[in-house]
Amino acid sequence: MLKPDLNEAKKRTKDKALVYTDKYQITDELKKLGINKKYFIRTYGCQMNEHDTENIKAILEDMSFTETSKIEDADLILLNTCAIRENVHYKVFGFLGQLKSLKQQKPHVIIGLCGCMAQEEVVIEEILKKYSWLDIVFGTHNIHNLPNILERALAKKELEIEVFSNEGDIYENIPAKRESKYKAWVNIMYGCDKFCTYCIVPYTRGKQRSRLPEYIINEVKELVKEGYLEVTLLGQNVNAYGKDLDINYNMANLLEDVAKTGIKIVRFLTSHPWDFTDDMIEVIKNNSNIMPHIHLPLQSGSDKILKLMGRRYTKEDYIKLYNKLKENIPNCAITTDIIVGFPNETEEDFNETLDVVNKCQFDSAFTFIFSPRVGTPAAKMKDNVDIETKEKRLQQLNELINYYALEANKKYLNKTVTVLIEGFSEKKDGLLFGYTDTMKLVNVKGEEKYIGKIVDVKITETKTWSLDGKIC
Ligand code: 5AD
Ligand code: SF4
Numbered sequence: 001m002l003k004p005d006l007n008e009a010k011k012r013t014k015d016k017a018l019v020y021t022d023k024y025q026i027t028d029e030l031k032k033l034g035i036n037k038k039y040f041i042r043t044y045g046c047q048m049n050e051h052d053t054e055n056i057k058a059i060l061e062d063m064s065f066t067e068t069s070k071i072e073d074a075d076l077i078l079l080n081t082c083a084i085r086e087n088v089h090y091k092v093f094g095f096l097g098q099l100k101s102l103k104q105q106k107p108h109v110i111i112g113l114c115g116c117m118a119q120e121e122v123v124i125e126e127i128l129k130k131y132s133w134l135d136i137v138f139g140t141h142n143i144h145n146l147p148n149i150l151e152r153a154l155a156k157k158e159l160e161i162e163v164f165s166n167e168g169d170i171y172e173n174i175p176a177k178r179e180s181k182y183k184a185w186v187n188i189m190y191g192c193d194k195f196c197t198y199c200i201v202p203y204t205r206g207k208q209r210s211r212l213p214e215y216i217i218n219e220v221k222e223l224v225k226e227g228y229l230e231v232t233l234l235g236q237n238v239n240a241y242g243k244d245l246d247i248n249y250n251m252a253n254l255l256e257d258v259a260k261t262g263i264k265i266v267r268f269l270t271s272h273p274w275d276f277t278d279d280m281i282e283v284i285k286n287n288s289n290i291m292p293h294i295h296l297p298l299q300s301g302s303d304k305i306l307k308l309m310g311r312r313y314t315k316e317d318y319i320k321l322y323n324k325l326k327e328n329i330p331n332c333a334i335t336t337d338i339i340v341g342f343p344n345e346t347e348e349d350f351n352e353t354l355d356v357v358n359k360c361q362f363d364s365a366f367t368f369i370f371s372p373r374v375g376t377p378a379a380k381m382k383d384n385v386d387i388e389t390k391e392k393r394l395q396q397l398n399e400l401i402n403y404y405a406l407e408a409n410k411k412y413l414n415k416t417v418t419v420l421i422e423g424f425s426e427k428k429d430g431l432l433f434g435y436t437d438t439m440k441l442v443n444v445k446g447e448e449k450y451i452g453k454i455v456d457v458k459i460t461e462t463k464t465w466s467l468d469g470k471i472c
Contacts, residue, residue: 001161004119006375008165009203017209018169024144026062034065040074045082047234051185053080058175059146076110081117083200085371096131112136118163119204122374132159139163144171168206172215182452183230184223188216192236197310198378210241220261229420230265238268239275252279259287266290273313273321281328292329293439297337301356302349305342322360333363333438341390342370343381350393361404367397402464409462419457421450441466
């Protein structure tokens with residue numbers, strides 16, 4: 001049993017991350033382990049986790065498991081979890097509670113938990129106390145070893161936990177079963193060294209480690225060959241890409257090289273306001289296949305709160321960068337993340353946040369109430385903002401965000417936009433969907449033949465969170 005250790009997870013040494021190209025290995029015997037068995041996987045959280053799920057699926061299929069969307073048919077059930085806020089924590093444990101009776105009825109079913117929650121000491125303690133009927137728990141650094149973890153669990157018939165809490169290495173040969181045939185997530189880096197005081201990610205995902213450019217470029221070139229039209233470059237803090245490598249190569253260089261592969265659409269997530277360079281702005285501006293959309297988390301508009309959050313920029317720095325992006329990148333959409341109710345946030349601090357929203361008029365935003373995460377510095381701060389105030393602030397903020405989101409969308413009325421049609425909408429019967437270059441959801445009437453095609457769409461109606469249109 002290898003349990004997580006927060007103190008270890010916090011450590012940062014000067015050691016370079018090791019790049020392994022052969023760590024994921026699977027014996028002929030393990031390749032047969034899943035014959036006639038089905039797996040069901042549920043994913044919580046960010047795109048990084050979605051992509052981890054694509055890796056996990058490919059590994060399971062290498063072991064001959066097949067996927068099912070019906071939990072009652074599954075021989076293996078995995079929850080790939082998120083630790084960023086406590087709401088997922090309760091959802092996951094609620095779901096595990098339901099799975100207990102399934103396990104009692106069908107003891108052969110393997111039930112496992114992985115992802116960021118597996119990296120939390122408190123979660124493992126709770127599992128050992130109340131959910132020890134689980135079969136496997138593995139961490140974000142252990143995905144490559146899933147075949148062996150499963151084999152051990154099956155042999156022992158008792159809970160198998162394997163969670164490394166190291167700074168992390170890079171495993172280059174893990175396969176992926178991609179969700180889409182047209183757009184792909186591509187990790188460019190793992191982990192984070194920013195240690196914003198509220199955030200659990202530097203503990204659950206390890207230190208910042210950039211993939212070598214040649215691996216990324218080759219992956220994108222392969223995707224182009226396979227017919228992919230879009231890539232989203234993923235990292236917790238993509239504009240710090242390359243800082244941990246000894247080669248003189250940064251995010252601007254990477255964006256340019258990815259654009260040169262000929263892939264039609266390049267997106268990237270997430271940018272930190274701190275590392276955004278003028279070179280990046282130039283590259284985005286000069287390459288028409290790099291989309292003019294920047295997700296630039298603000299978190300708070302108050303200098304006092306930003307300092308307590310450890311964000312290392314001021315309200316003025318943020319607005320300056322925002323204006324520079326808007327002035328230099330034509331038609332640039334900017335979206336953001338904002339936390340309300342951080343410890344010590346006063347009405348004036350909150351008004352500073354509203355002031356930035358009024359000045360920046362974001363295209364859209366994800367807004368959250370501060371959620372204390374055990375082990376982070378902010379969780380030790382005295383939380384002196386009561387829940388009613390937090391909820392009131394969130395509501396007030398959302399009203400303003402929604403107002404500007406609709407205003408931004410209204411500008412699209414009667415305009416023609418280019419959209420990669422991704423498929424039929426799950427929510428809207430018979431409608432196809434895709435996104436504009438600025439990442440606005442577009443719903444259109446149309447037939448299946450348009451799926452996987454980049455088409456021109458005339459916008460006929462604008463709403464707060466989406467646009468309706470007609471294929472031209
Ligand atoms: N509480 C609330 N929101 C958080 N985020 C990260 N950690 C927390 C937390 N402890 C939000 C930030 C981040 C987004 C991914 O999640 O806004 O940008
Ligand atoms: Fe968390 Fe800050 Fe790193 Fe983003 S930059 S993952 S908020 S520590």
